Amino acid sequence: MKQVDNIPAMSEAALVEVLSSSLYPGAEKNSVVMVLAYCQAAHLDPMLKPVHIVPIWNSKTKKMQDTVMPGIGLYRIQAARTGQYAGISDPEYGPEVTAKLSGVDVTYPEWCRVTVKRQMSNGLVAEFTANERWLENYATASRDSAAPNAMWKRRSFAQLAKCAEAQALRKAFPEVGSAPTADEMEGKAFEEAARDISPQPQIQSEADALPAYSDDLLAENIVKWQPLIDSSRTSPEHLIATISSKYTLNPEQIERITNLKALDGDAV
Structure with missing residues (x-):
């Protein structure tokens, strides 16, 4: 020392x-x-x-594992040390979305966009923009829940802004590394892509199977499923597979679920 x-x-x-x-x-x-x-x-x-200790679920060992990860502050320090850091934009947010995730009411920004500027060797300032979606970044409260953890529920805007800034800094300054920040990985798992945390439709018991999927109640369920499909948290095919694993759907009902389409929102 x-x-x-x-x-x-x-x-x-x-x-x-x-x-x-x-x-x-x-x-x-x-x-x-x-x-x-x-x-x-x-x-x-x-x-x-400059770094944080983040407990990460290891799906291979089936236990939490302390992992040292860079903080967003370290990315900022490393960008500043290059002498080419030319500033960062204020975060821009998409529309607020209110949804119920595993029984918890949550309001969050659909997306956040951040731009980092870097002065290049020729004197020009290049802009590097990152756009991150809340549903693709938030950390869940537990392994079996789709509800966000306390931090992502309380600071839904600020947490997403950190993720967008980290991605923009990686794009602008690739020499700072490619490791995700602690803010991006908190509450998540190694091999996260293999885990499906999509909210599932509420399925009734076997005894109530037929009444649950009468025409009237099916229409009511479709109204509830549409936001899930619009937000890309699930798909018509996933719904059909989930329901069909327990219940029998007739061709007309399958067709009605299949016809659920995600809205064509503006690209962000």
Whole structure:
């Protein structure tokens, strides 16, 4: 460790104790050691907390695993160090959407757009824009729920803005790396793409199967399913497969569900 002025450098064990009690309270000592190793390898000051310890669900080991990940602040620092960082736009948001996810009422922006500027070697300023959708980024409260966790529910706009900014910084400054930030991965899992967290239609018991899919009630369900399909959280084919796994749908009912189409919204 370096010595600053006349203050002797801390031992690694002492620094781990300081980090554990201040910047990473409650974290396992081994995880804090990983933070220290990360910072040393990247020549970062660990006291600035450039990285975070994020518990990530590992689908192979079936348990949570502490993972050291860069924070959005580190991306900003690295972009500034290039001497070519020319600013960032205020986040732009799409329309607010209100939906019920696993019984929880949630209001969130449909998308967020952020632009990062970089001054190129020829003097021109290039703009790099990233557009991120809330439904593709938010973290769920648990493995078996489609409801957002507390942070994504309380700060739905700010959390999405961080994800959009991180993506824009990666596009503008590819040398900062390609790893996702802690804000993007909090509450998620390795091999997340393989997990389907789409809200499922409420299926009644076997005894109520036929009444549940009479013409009148089917029409009512279609009204409820349309927003799910419009937001790309599910599809007519997925609905049919889910329902058909338990109940028998006649051809007319299958056709009516198949005819549900997502709205052609403006490209963002």
